[in-house]
Amino acid sequence: MKFSSLAERQMLKAQAEGQFDRLKGAGKPLNLEGDHSADAAGFRIMAEAGALPREIELRKAVEAQAQVLRDAPDEDSRKREMKKLADLQLRLDIEQEARRRFHGS
Numbered sequence: 422m423k424f425s426s427l428a429e430r431q432m433l434k435a436q437a438e439g440q441f442d443r444l445k446g447a448g449k450p451l452n453l454e455g456d457h458s459a460d461a462a463g464f465r466i467m468a469e470a471g472a473l474p475r476e477i478e479l480r481k482a483v484e485a486q487a488q489v490l491r492d493a494p495d496e497d498s499r500k501r502e503m504k505k506l507a508d509l510q511l512r513l514d515i516e517q518e519a520r521r522r523f524h525g526s
Contacts, residue, residue: 428463440470479513
């Protein structure tokens with residue numbers, strides 16, 4: 422299954438759940454300046470609706486946890502935060518591998 426098909430499926434699901442109701446710019450044509458691909462438009466729509474793919478959410482969580490680790494005041498808290506970061510990174514790696522296998526790239 423192509424990513425564009427997956428994105429389309431996610432958008433249809435969000436639409437059925439009413440997640441697109443009362444969005445900024447509803448009923449107006451999409452602004453396609455810059456990247457004109459359907460995938461880019463799909464990502465933008467999903468982001469505006471707050472429906473980010475799990476991989477993106479995990480990337481943000483990894484970045485946030487890395488900052489928490491950098492700010493850890495002592496060795497015990499660093500170990501605790503490092504364990505959380507390793508868990509998040511493992512989940513992200515699994516999600517990325519699943520995407521690669523699903524899309525065959």
